[in-house]
Amino acid sequence: MPAALIEVRRAYTVDEEVAIMDAVHAALVEAFRIPPEDRDVRLIAHAPHRFACSPELARPELRTLVTIDCFAGRSAEAKRALYAAVVDRLEPLGIPRDHVTTIVHDIPRESWGLMGGIAASDHDLGFDVEI
Amino acid sequence: MPAALIEVRRAYTVDEEVAIMDAVHAALVEAFRIPPEDRDVRLIAHAPHRFACSPELARPELRTLVTIDCFAGRSAEAKRALYAAVVDRLEPLGIPRDHVTTIVHDIPRESWGLMGGIAASDHDLGFDVEI
Amino acid sequence: MPAALIEVRRAYTVDEEVAIMDAVHAALVEAFRIPPEDRDVRLIAHAPHRFACSPELARPELRTLVTIDCFAGRSAEAKRALYAAVVDRLEPLGIPRDHVTTIVHDIPRESWGLMGGIAASDHDLGFDVEI
Numbered sequence: 001m002p003a004a005l006i007e008v009r010r011a012y013t014v015d016e017e018v019a020i021m022d023a024v025h026a027a028l029v030e031a032f033r034i035p036p037e038d039r040d041v042r043l044i045a046h047a048p049h050r051f052a053c054s055p056e057l058a059r060p061e062l063r064t065l066v067t068i069d070c071f072a073g074r075s076a077e078a079k080r081a082l083y084a085a086v087v088d089r090l091e092p093l094g095i096p097r098d099h100v101t102t103i104v105h106d107i108p109r110e111s112w113g114l115m116g117g118i119a120a121s122d123h124d125l126g127f128d129v130e131i
Numbered sequence: 132m133p134a135a136l137i138e139v140r141r142a143y144t145v146d147e148e149v150a151i152m153d154a155v156h157a158a159l160v161e162a163f164r165i166p167p168e169d170r171d172v173r174l175i176a177h178a179p180h181r182f183a184c185s186p187e188l189a190r191p192e193l194r195t196l197v198t199i200d201c202f203a204g205r206s207a208e209a210k211r212a213l214y215a216a217v218v219d220r221l222e223p224l225g226i227p228r229d230h231v232t233t234i235v236h237d238i239p240r241e242s243w244g245l246m247g248g249i250a251a252s253d254h255d256l257g258f259d260v261e262i
Numbered sequence: 263m264p265a266a267l268i269e270v271r272r273a274y275t276v277d278e279e280v281a282i283m284d285a286v287h288a289a290l291v292e293a294f295r296i297p298p299e300d301r302d303v304r305l306i307a308h309a310p311h312r313f314a315c316s317p318e319l320a321r322p323e324l325r326t327l328v329t330i331d332c333f334a335g336r337s338a339e340a341k342r343a344l345y346a347a348v349v350d351r352l353e354p355l356g357i358p359r360d361h362v363t364t365i366v367h368d369i370p371r372e373s374w375g376l377m378g379g380i381a382a383s384d385h386d387l388g389f390d391v392e393i
Contacts (some may be wrong), residue, residue: 003196003234007304014180021183040196040232041183042138044175044306049276052283052303065265065302066375067331069198069234076372076383083375101302102375103265103331105236105367110207113214113233121207134327134365145311152314171327171363173269174312200329200365236367241338244345244364252338 001114001125002028002070003040009051010061017043019093024066027085031078032070033131057099064090064100071120072106073129079104132243132251133159133201134171140182141192148174150224155197158216162209163201164262188230195221195231202251203237204260210235263376263387264290264332265302271313272323279305281355286328289347293340294332295393319361326352326362333382334368335391341366 004024012020021041029036053063066086074082082104087097109121109129135155143151152172160167184194197217205213213235218228240252240260266286274282283303291298315325328348336344344366349359371383371391 001232003198003232018180018183021181025183037185037187039183039185042177042196043181044177045181046304046306049280050283050305050307052280052287052301054299054301056299063302065304067265076381079372079375080381080384083379083381086375087379097379098377100375100379101263101265101377102379103369104373104375105369106373107234107236110210111235111237113210113217113231113235115229115232117214117218117228117231117233119207119211119214122211132363134329134363149311149314152312156314168316168318170314170316172314173308173327175306175308176312238365238367241341242366242368244341244348244362244366246360246363248345248349248359248362248364250338250342250345253342 001038001040002032002034002068004028005067006041006043007046007051007065008043009046009048009053009063011045016093020090023089023093024086027082027089031082031085032074033127035127059096059099062095062099064095066100066102067105068102069105069107071112071129072108074131078131132169132171133163133165133199135159136198137172137174138177138182138196139174140177140179140184140194142176147224151221154220154224155217158213158220162213162216163205164258166258190227190230193226193230195226197231197233198236199233200236200238202243202260203239205262209262263300263302264294264296264330266290266328266330268303268305269308269313269327270305271308271310271315271325273307278355282352285351285355286348289344289351293344293347294336295389297389321358321361324357324361326357328362328364329367330364331367331369333374333391334370336393340393
């Protein structure tokens with residue numbers, strides 16, 4: 001059930017945007033072992049001047065910020081695997097590894113209202129969070 | 132003082148967007164008992180391809196994600212009431228209950244700078260958070 | 263490495279938007295003592311009806327919401343300094359002090375994948391977070 005937001009600062013084609021979103025989703029499936037159909041990925045393409053980034057980046061137009069809201073409980077190891085999987089999967093799309101930041105928001109289950117309006121803490125998720 | 136963000140993936144009319152925002156605000160007033168004038172609700176309408184969602188949704192164009200930053204302290208019961216109120220109030224607008232997710236970010240008061248630049252932990256809020 | 267998001271509800275010129283973003287970044291450098299080159303600031307300008315705010319605001323078009331993801335560890339004192347610095351620096355740009363809210367998301371270092379895909383908890387940051 002993670003909800004991922006990807007922010008970029010250049011214009012991509014629709015196909016490129018979909019590929020970036022698929023890459024982040026695949027990283028979540030791989031590292032957090034979520035069901036593949038549990039997809040919630042949004043992309044915002046900022047005008048370049050509306051996404052200020054470090055002057056030290058070699059290709060600032062490729063700066064990419066990934067923010068993921070997910071259930072708390074994943075181990076540091078699972079998170080390390082996620083960060084690596086995100087950069088591994090974005091690199092073939094032309095996004096340099098050192099231009100990507102991934103931020104995880106660890107949300108307690110009682111703070112997550114599942115589809116239907118039920119708290120996640122009152123529901124059998126059908127998959128493991130403590131990985 | 133909660134700050135709510137609603138993300139949708141289809142084009143609504145202005146009136147429909149306002150109705151969706153009013154519904155989420157009313158849910159906050161009801162479940163979290165905030166003052167009605169404490170309104171901070173934003174809506175982002177993503178292009179459909181920029182908001183990927185589960186292939187299992189009956190009407191994917193109606194997928195709706197609500198993210199709420201609010202002071203920590205609400206009970207699990209208050210949160211349950213919020214999730215139910217959000218889906219109860221969006222359903223009459225045509226959004227199926229099982230197409231809505233609500234995520235709460237519980238923010239410690241010292242991490243919230245109120246209007247005026249004062250930390251919320253240094254201020255009498257005028258309402259109860261521990262409900 | 264804080265990642266700041268500024269949300270506004272009126273149209274500004276590009277120069278005005280850049281000045282607002284520079285102001286928030288300068289507040290972070292001042293109050294959180296981050297390196298000046300550690301810049302990650304985005305701005306979203308909502309259509310007015312998509313950013314509902316309190317009817318009590320004198321100039322609702324100037325309502326400004328700042329959300330900052332940063333490493334956990336800053337003291338309450340550093341956060342107070344941040345809230346004050348944000349309003350101090352936005353006021354000369356015409357944004358009233360009591361129209362600004364700043365929300366801090368304190369992110370554990372293991373939940374932050376640095377550029378390159380390395381967890382921040384595995385890396386020497388080169389600056390202090392516990393200030």
